[in-house]
Amino acid sequence: MxxxxxxxxxxxxxxxxxxxxxxxxxxxxxxxxxxxxxxxKLDDAVIQASLNRMGLRDPILVQLKDFFVRLxxxxxxxxxxxxxxxxxxxxxARKAPLSLQMGLISMAVSxxxxxxxxxxxxxxRSGFWDKFGxxxxxxxxxxxxxxxxxxxxxxxxxxxxxxxxxxxxDWRTWILPILSMAMGNTAYYAMWLRRYMVDEMSKDxxxxxxxxxxxxxxxxxxxxxxxxxxxxxQYIPTSLLYTVSGSIYIESLYSIPxxxxxxxxxxxxxxxxxxxxxxxxxxxxxxxxxILGDLLxxxxxxxxxxxxxxxxx
Amino acid sequence: MPQxxxxxxxxxxxxxxxxxxxxxHAIRDVSLDLYEGETLAIVGESGSGKSVLTKTFMGLLDSNxxxxxxxxxxxxxxxxxxxxxxxxxxxxxxxxxMVLQDPMTSxxxxxxxxxxxxxxxxxxxxxxxxxxxxxxxxxxxxVGIQEPERxxxxxxxxxxxxxxxxxxxxxxxxxxxxxxxxDEPTTALDVTIQAQILRLIRSLVKKxxxxxxxxxxxxxxxxxxxxxxxxxxAGDIVEIGTCREIFFDPRxxxxxxLLCSLPQLGIKGEALYSIHGTPPSLFGEIHGDAxxxxxxxxxxxxxKERPPMFTISPTHSARTWLLDPRAPEIRKPEIxxxxxxxxxxxx
Numbered sequence: 001m002x003x004x005x006x007x008x009x010x011x012x013x014x015x016x017x018x019x020x021x022x023x024x025x026x027x028x029x030x031x032x033x034x035x036x037x038x039x040x041k042l043d044d045a046v047i048q049a050s051l052n053r054m055g056l057r058d059p060i061l062v063q064l065k066d067f068f069v070r071l072x073x074x075x076x077x078x079x080x081x082x083x084x085x086x087x088x089x090x091x092x093a094r095k096a097p098l099s100l101q102m103g104l105i106s107m108a109v110s111x112x113x114x115x116x117x118x119x120x121x122x123x124x125r126s127g128f129w130d131k132f133g134x135x136x137x138x139x140x141x142x143x144x145x146x147x148x149x150x151x152x153x154x155x156x157x158x159x160x161x162x163x164x165x166x167x168x169x170d171w172r173t174w175i176l177p178i179l180s181m182a183m184g185n186t187a188y189y190a191m192w193l194r195r196y197m198v199d200e201m202s203k204d205x206x207x208x209x210x211x212x213x214x215x216x217x218x219x220x221x222x223x224x225x226x227x228x229x230x231x232x233x234q235y236i237p238t239s240l241l242y243t244v245s246g247s248i249y250i251e252s253l254y255s256i257p258x259x260x261x262x263x264x265x266x267x268x269x270x271x272x273x274x275x276x277x278x279x280x281x282x283x284x285x286x287x288x289x290x291i292l293g294d295l296l297x298x299x300x301x302x303x304x305x306x307x308x309x310x311x312x313x
Numbered sequence: 314m315p316q317x318x319x320x321x322x323x324x325x326x327x328x329x330x331x332x333x334x335x336x337x338h339a340i341r342d343v344s345l346d347l348y349e350g351e352t353l354a355i356v357g358e359s360g361s362g363k364s365v366l367t368k369t370f371m372g373l374l375d376s377n378x379x380x381x382x383x384x385x386x387x388x389x390x391x392x393x394x395x396x397x398x399x400x401x402x403x404x405x406x407x408x409x410x411m412v413l414q415d416p417m418t419s420x421x422x423x424x425x426x427x428x429x430x431x432x433x434x435x436x437x438x439x440x441x442x443x444x445x446x447x448x449x450x451x452x453x454x455x456v457g458i459q460e461p462e463r464x465x466x467x468x469x470x471x472x473x474x475x476x477x478x479x480x481x482x483x484x485x486x487x488x489x490x491x492x493x494x495x496d497e498p499t500t501a502l503d504v505t506i507q508a509q510i511l512r513l514i515r516s517l518v519k520k521x522x523x524x525x526x527x528x529x530x531x532x533x534x535x536x537x538x539x540x541x542x543x544x545x546x547a548g549d550i551v552e553i554g555t556c557r558e559i560f561f562d563p564r565x566x567x568x569x570x571l572l573c574s575l576p577q578l579g580i581k582g583e584a585l586y587s588i589h590g591t592p593p594s595l596f597g598e599i600h601g602d603a604x605x606x607x608x609x610x611x612x613x614x615x616x617k618e619r620p621p622m623f624t625i626s627p628t629h630s631a632r633t634w635l636l637d638p639r640a641p642e643i644r645k646p647e648i649x650x651x652x653x654x655x656x657x658x659x660x
Contacts, residue, residue, distance in 0.1 A: 208420070
């Protein structure tokens with residue numbers, strides 16, 4: 001177990017280093033015009049001075065070395081263009097908590113709605129809940145999110161009688177964005193849980209449990225639901241962590257001051273330190289999420305063991 | 314045996330399934346008595362309805378199947394009239410327990426062996442906590458599993474096929490049933506393991522005075538375990554009798570054909586006997602004797618009218634017109650004379 005984790009950590013660090021190097025080199029291939037709002041009107045000396053200040057004149061390998069050295073000292077640097085001179089950590093510390101909060105709540109909502117819906121669909125195969133759930137899933141997958149987000153915003157705010165825009169201190173304005181965010185995942189969880197449960201229900205161990213006199217409700221809960229949830233649990237840490245990144249569309253729709261769209265924003269404005277920092281954070285989230293997911297699987301499924309190679313699934 | 318009262322009595326049972334919009338008659342008018350303490354084997358080829366018949370005893374028919382008519386009498390109740398889960402919960406496990414065919418899939422892979430046995434102990438023996446645990450460990454020891462305390466905590470994937478079948482048997486016993494149904498309990502196992510499992514079931518049946526129904530298509534198994542044998546064909550019992558009667562004095566042409574195809578009767582260098590043709594489709598009505606089209610000895614009456622059950626002895630009856638006084642005398646195939654004990658009593 002410990003050896004496995006150590007190995008995973010090392011390969012993760014390697015992965016991270018490769019990602020950062022590639023991104024670092026890529027952003028430096030951008031035309032230098034992008035670093036200035038009014039490139040045409042500036043004279044050459046100002047431009048050169050600016051580039052020097054941003055450290056873009058050094059040979060790329062030297063820049064890369066400096067970047068990693070600073071990173072090892074825990075210094076993500078300061079924003080170069082987004083809000084000049086402000087430490088990146090403080091920008092993120094300002095924006096991330098709100099996205100994280102909303103993301104976590106919406107995740108909880110989608111689990112609370114999606115899992116019972118999926119279970120009800122599996123139990124009432126081709127009954128009411130199954131038809132209702134299928135309609136919901138088809139709707140959410142087929143209709144572009146942008147369309148129903150707008151409907152939720154305009155109708156929802158008039159029904160609830162709240163402002164269309166988000167305000168952090170009014171809890172009622174949290175409802176609609178969270179609901180919008182939860183829609184996709186609710187459908188997703190319901191669909192997969194139904195699928196896995198239907199699979200499990202036709203298995204022999206369910207028949208044996210019935211034959212030994214277990215109530216069908218208890219079989220659904222104690223045997224089928226649990227076994228069906230295991231393949232889904234692997235992805236939950238990842239999606240949990242990714243809520244930090246926020247939702248571009250929903251955050252702009254309700255003008256929520258979160259992380260959503262931050263990465264796109266800093267890429268278009270060629271704020272290299274910000275791009276690098278955000279890429280690093282998101283990569284870490286992905287990597288840590290996957291490790292956590294695998295560990296959760298080990299906890300939930302006795303057939304999976306980390307210490308022995310041959311006992312994979 | 315008929316002098317004692319039957320534990321379970323099936324009267325004119327009919328079961329149908331709806332498959333792709335058509336109705337399939339899986340059980341066509343079956344009557345059967347099960348006596349206290351006996352071991353009854355039900356033999357027949359795949360699709361003859363032997364599994365379906367026993368499933369009706371526990372309300373385990375798939376959702377597209379239903380009982381069309383007849384009764385299943387058990388302790389003064391008609392199981393055929395049970396509709397709700399609540400009624401069945403009084404029967405399942407507690408009165409009738411089942412061992413399924415494939416031990417590799419009949420245990421929940423994510424639950425420990427012990428907890429799966431304990432589930433049955435809690436449900437049917439009213440024990441909780443420590444006593445339930447101890448009882449489950451006892452059950453494991455009972456089915457011949459070494460180090461039961463350690464095995465209790467293990468998971469199904471840590472057990473071999475034969476061991477898992479022992480666990481499945483332990484679960485059935487943990488329910489403390491009166492009747493044990495073994496649905497091809499050895500089909501999915503290695504030949505060497507088969508013999509062990511059969512021996513185990515036989516000793517446990519004796520120890521707990523269980524009434525047992527064995528479903529199998531292996532006549533070797535039948536000779537090994539059964540007191541009585543029922544031969545099923547196309548959803549009907551065509552012949553029923555004691556083990557001796559079925560093997561040494563079979564009367565129905567289908568029983569003859571089944572016995573003829575025993576590999577023990579083959580002559581070296583010659584092809585084994587096999588029954589030509591295919592079983593009839595169970596969609597729609599079957600006229601006469603269902604086996605007639607494949608029967609070399611079929612009489613004209615066999616195609617016209619379903620033969621009644623003719624009684625040969627108090628324990629032996631068969632559903633064939635050959636037993637009618639008007640029928641010409643047709644003797645069983647000569648080859649069956651060679652069935653004199655040899656090669657039958659071992660698996």
